[in-house]
Amino acid sequence: MQPATPRTGPAGPGPQNDAAAPATAADAAPAISLRDAELAFGDRVLWSGLNLDVAPGEYLAVLGANGTGKTSFLKVLLGLLPLTSGTVSVAGTRPRVAAAHVGYVPQQRGFPARTPLRAKDLVAQGVDGHRWGVRLHPRRVNRRVAELLERVGATEYADAPVGLLSGGEQQRLRVAQALAADPSVMLCDEALLSLDLHHQHVVSELVHEQRERHGSTVVFVTHDVNPIIDHVDRILYLANGSFRIGTPDEVLRSDVLSQLYGTDIEVLRSNGRILVAGRSDSTHHTDSPEEIIP
Amino acid sequence: MILAEIDWSSFLSSVFVFDDYGELFVLVRNSLWAGAVLGLVGGVVGTFVMMRDLAFAVHGIAELSFAGAAAALLIGADVITGSLVGSVLAALIMGFTGLHAREGNSFVGVLMPFGLGLGILFLSLYEGRSSNKFSLLTGQIVSVSSLQLTSMVVLSVLVLAVLVAVWRPLTFASTDPFVARAKGLPVRGLSILFMVLLGVSVALSVQIVGALLVLALLITPAAAAMNLTSSPGRTVVLSVLFAELAMVGGILLALGGNIPISPYVTTISFALWLVSRVVRAVRERSASYRRAVTATATTTTPRGAVAADGTGAATASSTPAP
Ligand SMILES: Nc1ncnc2c1ncn2[C@@H]1O[C@H](COP(=O)(O)OP(=O)(O)O)[C@@H](O)[C@H]1O
Numbered sequence: 001m002q003p004a005t006p007r008t009g010p011a012g013p014g015p016q017n018d019a020a021a022p023a024t025a026a027d028a029a030p031a032i033s034l035r036d037a038e039l040a041f042g043d044r045v046l047w048s049g050l051n052l053d054v055a056p057g058e059y060l061a062v063l064g065a066n067g068t069g070k071t072s073f074l075k076v077l078l079g080l081l082p083l084t085s086g087t088v089s090v091a092g093t094r095p096r097v098a099a100a101h102v103g104y105v106p107q108q109r110g111f112p113a114r115t116p117l118r119a120k121d122l123v124a125q126g127v128d129g130h131r132w133g134v135r136l137h138p139r140r141v142n143r144r145v146a147e148l149l150e151r152v153g154a155t156e157y158a159d160a161p162v163g164l165l166s167g168g169e170q171q172r173l174r175v176a177q178a179l180a181a182d183p184s185v186m187l188c189d190e191a192l193l194s195l196d197l198h199h200q201h202v203v204s205e206l207v208h209e210q211r212e213r214h215g216s217t218v219v220f221v222t223h224d225v226n227p228i229i230d231h232v233d234r235i236l237y238l239a240n241g242s243f244r245i246g247t248p249d250e251v252l253r254s255d256v257l258s259q260l261y262g263t264d265i266e267v268l269r270s271n272g273r274i275l276v277a278g279r280s281d282s283t284h285h286t287d288s289p290e291e292i293i294p
Numbered sequence: 295m296i297l298a299e300i301d302w303s304s305f306l307s308s309v310f311v312f313d314d315y316g317e318l319f320v321l322v323r324n325s326l327w328a329g330a331v332l333g334l335v336g337g338v339v340g341t342f343v344m345m346r347d348l349a350f351a352v353h354g355i356a357e358l359s360f361a362g363a364a365a366a367l368l369i370g371a372d373v374i375t376g377s378l379v380g381s382v383l384a385a386l387i388m389g390f391t392g393l394h395a396r397e398g399n400s401f402v403g404v405l406m407p408f409g410l411g412l413g414i415l416f417l418s419l420y421e422g423r424s425s426n427k428f429s430l431l432t433g434q435i436v437s438v439s440s441l442q443l444t445s446m447v448v449l450s451v452l453v454l455a456v457l458v459a460v461w462r463p464l465t466f467a468s469t470d471p472f473v474a475r476a477k478g479l480p481v482r483g484l485s486i487l488f489m490v491l492l493g494v495s496v497a498l499s500v501q502i503v504g505a506l507l508v509l510a511l512l513i514t515p516a517a518a519a520m521n522l523t524s525s526p527g528r529t530v531v532l533s534v535l536f537a538e539l540a541m542v543g544g545i546l547l548a549l550g551g552n553i554p555i556s557p558y559v560t561t562i563s564f565a566l567w568l569v570s571r572v573v574r575a576v577r578e579r580s581a582s583y584r585r586a587v588t589a590t591a592t593t594t595t596p597r598g599a600v601a602a603d604g605t606g607a608a609t610a611s612s613t614p615a616p
């Protein structure tokens with residue numbers, strides 16, 4: 001149903017395609033660096049010609065409709081998916097090697113009800129779950145876990161089975177788990193999906209706080225940029241096998257997105273909130289029909 | 295004179311009884327040890343089996359273990375080796391084809407009757423005293439030779455040692471595979487390693503409780519434990535405790551009659567599970583700690599976070615919404 005239209009790179013001029021990181025961190029080695037990166041499944045190209053340097057401490061939001069390759073982008077950064085061509089480095093090294101310094105908040109999926117893990121065990125897995133053998137210093141781990149639970153406000157349900165927790169509660173634990181490694185890079189995949197406004201705010205503040213406190217780089221995949229718009233430095237906007245990179249003001253514009261989508265797109269702002277909508281008279285073909293609000 | 299005769303024969307019989315008793319004692323001691331070791335392995339391995347949702351696979355492995363043992367019997371090879379080869383082979387096939395896929399279960403379902411059929415074929419081709427000497431399907435009457443015990447202990451120690459070495463990563467990979475993989479853990483390698491350990495454990499269990507009843511040792515105790523707690527540590531302890539009760543208790547009860555061990559083991563195991571299930575139901579009804587937990591949770595806010603203002607369009611989206 002989706003046309004395989006391999007593109008050699010993002011079309012059109014503009015500063016949004018410039019890969020340069022903010023000047024403040026120009027001399028620091030980039031936390032994430034992609035060069036001529038292309039990702040394709042078969043002859044379906046998700047994105048190609050991607051050159052991107054994310055500076056340490058930078059907050060990058062990855063936007064795009066379903067199926068545009070946002071999760072795949074994170075998988076590339078995690079080293080779980082090889083690029084079709086080009087190179088990628090995280091923390092100056094191969095993604096797999098950097099994995100220990102990466103905090104990852106996965107796209108939400110609940111735990112089976114009878115999973116033998118309590119909230120604190122889930123967080124503890126972020127602390128030392130990757131180490132071999134059995135836990136030899138439970139007290140040290142417990143202290144760290146208690147600290148993390150406190151930080152995300154999950155102390156009250158520390159002993160509750162994870163399978164019985166709500167989506168918002170599980171998501172806070174996921175954030176605590178990701179923070180456990182004191183990550184220099186945080187990768188969040190739709191971390192706000194299906195959360196109510198309150199929990200969206202809570203989770204995005206936690207991620208922001210990690211960046212403020214420890215200078216962590218953040219890559220935040222989301223459908224809706226509004227809950228994090230105040231924190232975002234740059235946006236990687238994926239659509240139609242192409243993309244735009246730039247500050248929110250550079251990318252979230254009617255002309256830029258219309259060009260990206262190849263159809264009329266309107267970017268509306270109200271009360272500081274941003275709404276991207278397609279025009280109903282659009283006859284242009286896009287990736288998938290549900291991308292455009294009629 | 296008559297008195298002297300009686301004395302003589304009673305003396306003889308008492309000697310024989312003593313001899314018998316000594317022999318019996320060695321056999322019982324061996325099987326008690328075997329049961330205790332199996333209980334430990336079954337309880338620990340079972341916890342991971344439950345975490346990984348492999349109950350059905352255990353059954354499939356057991357059938358192929360049975361086929362391997364029967365084949366060994368037929369060609370005059372060592373039965374334990376045969377059952378080991380059968381189950382490890384089955385476990386590896388399942389490990390490599392990837393059991394978490396949905397087709398995994400149907401694959402096991404296909405493999406299982408095939409293994410069982412093969413085993414029955416081999417057993418019927420075998421003209422020895424198969425029914426007397428080996429009850430590969432339904433378990434043995436109390437008789438574990440010292441050699442058998444030694445091999446069991448060695449293999450059990452091996453399984454447990456490897457499990458301890460990979461304990462945390464295996465737990466991580468079993469309960470949260472995607473994040474574990476993102477953390478750099480060799481999730482697939484751990485999965486295959488665990489299947490091998492499971493294969494060895496099944497082969498050990500088949501010798502005592504029989505291929506058809508392996509689940510009573512490798513599933514039921516862990517399932518009962520998980521009814522009572524969601525702490526991973528306590529789950530393992532309870533699971534081992536229940537498995538020991540079933541195994542050692544079953545062997546002690548089986549001493550009385552000619553019935554194999556397995557009915558005793560499975561009955562104790564089932565009874566423990568039933569009790570645990572009732573306890574869980576009662577707890578869930580009365581305490582309902584889930585609701586209590588979520589009620590307190592929604593009122594808490596993490597440090598530094600402010601309540602959402604709720605202004606603006608809740609449906610606002612920065613991508614054209616679906
Ligand atoms: N391993 C894979 N093999 C083939 N196609 C894939 C694979 N992973 C993802 N895809 C496809 O790539 C597209 C992008 O997927 P994904 O990165 O999950 O999108 P998003 O997270 O933006 O919704 C989807 O159409 C999906 O079907």
Ligand SMILES: [Mg+2]
Nearest residue numbers: 070071072107
């Ligand atoms: Mg996704």
